Amino acid sequence: AKESGKGTYKFFTPDMNIQNAKRLVMEAELRRAVDNQELMLHYQPKVDAESRQIVGMEALVRWVHPTRGVIPPGEFIPLAEETGLIVPLGELVLTRACAQVKQWWDMGLPQVQVAVNLSPRQFQEPNLIEKVSEILRKTGFPATGLELEITESIAMHDVDNTIETVKKLKDLGVRISIDDFGTGYSSLSYLKKFPLHALKIDQSFVRDLGGDDDGASIISSIISMAKAMALGVVAEGVETAQQMEFLRGQECQQVQGFFLSKPLPPSDFLALLERQQET
Numbered sequence: 553a554k555e556s557g558k559g560t561y562k563f564f565t566p567d568m569n570i571q572n573a574k575r576l577v578m579e580a581e582l583r584r585a586v587d588n589q590e591l592m593l594h595y596q597p598k599v600d601a602e603s604r605q606i607v608g609m610e611a612l613v614r615w616v617h618p619t620r621g622v623i624p625p626g627e628f629i630p631l632a633e634e635t636g637l638i639v640p641l642g643e644l645v646l647t648r649a650c651a652q653v654k655q656w657w658d659m660g661l662p663q664v665q666v667a668v669n670l671s672p673r674q675f676q677e678p679n680l681i682e683k684v685s686e687i688l689r690k691t692g693f694p695a696t697g698l699e700l701e702i703t704e705s706i707a708m709h710d711v712d713n714t715i716e717t718v719k720k721l722k723d724l725g726v727r728i729s730i731d732d733f734g735t736g737y738s739s740l741s742y743l744k745k746f747p748l749h750a751l752k753i754d755q756s757f758v759r760d761l762g763g764d765d766d767g768a769s770i771i772s773s774i775i776s777m778a779k780a781m782a783l784g785v786v787a788e789g790v791e792t793a794q795q796m797e798f799l800r801g802q803e804c805q806q807v808q809g810f811f812l813s814k815p816l817p818p819s820d821f822l823a824l825l826e827r828q829q830e831t
């Protein structure tokens with residue numbers, strides 16, 4: 553509520569009404585999208601920095617809206633998260649990713665892992681473990697082929713529960729990585745408590761490379777920290793040959809970004825995998 557200045561409270565302004573109406577429409581449309589198969593996944597390769605071979609991929613959701621075209625996740629994931637729609641949406645994404653990659657493995661293509669993003673709300677669902685195991689069982693995809701990316705903020709929230717959930721997922725065979733690493737506040741001693749697979753260096757540090765900011769020193773300290781903890785490390789948002797060279801020089805294991813490939817629709821990703829198999 554906003555104070556109007558006369559000692560009364562004004563609850564709505566015309567602006568807020570429009571905003572609320574837009575939000576409500578979008579929420580209804582998103583609900584429909586989840587039911588109506590309007591969501592699709594693109595896959596972005598994670599590449600070995602030395603060999604340039606594809607070693608994994610990240611599944612990224614897109615909303616193919618009937619009139620507005622393709623809507624990027626940044627425009628609807630936050631709303632999905634607020635409304636709880638993220639739960640059915642996330643299940644759909646996980647099921648789709650597992651089924652798709654299982655199909656590629658079954659074709660005899662290189663068995664690269666698939667990473668799926670988990671939002672805070674999904675991570676806190678009490679039946680997350682059951683859901684993940686059910687999806688693996690239903691799709692027949694092996695747990696060892698699945699990686700879940702969570703952000704530092706998830707890990708910082710309710711530490712004990714998070715550690716327990718990460719351990720249970722690990723027991724299933726699923727790997728857990730920390731996304732957007734470096735943007736949160738997690739400390740080394742804290743992170744050691746989690747059975748993690750890898751750290752993903754946030755794009756903002758890669759973008760700062762070559763500028764006068766601290767990108768380079770932050771990246772090298774994250775890489776040495778990851779090594780000290782025997783964790784894998786992936787740099788995200790790699791867009792230029794210079795960034796690639798720097799990261800190789802720092803012995804960053806894996807890279808992901810437009811310099812290597814944009815996120816691709818399944819048919820294009822399949823073509824990449826087939827090409828890799830031939831070489």
Ligand code: C2E
Nearest residue numbers: 612613624625626629645669670671789790791809810815
């Ligand atoms: P993220 O998990 O950090 O994903 C990486 C984002 O960076 C993706 O944006 C990707 O397209 C983009 N990207 C990759 N390489 C480059 C590059 O070289 N330069 C630049 N400028 N960008 C690059 P996208 O697909 O728009 O996704 C945005 C965010 O939405 C994701 O960030 C993730 O937090 C969220 N998201 C996407 N799909 C899902 C999903 O299925 N579930 C959940 N919960 N969140 C998702």
Ligand code: CA
Nearest residue numbers: 610669701731
């Ligand atoms: Ca991610």
Ligand code: CA
Nearest residue numbers: 731732752788
């Ligand atoms: Ca990220």
Ligand code: CA
Nearest residue numbers: 703731732754
């Ligand atoms: Ca992000």
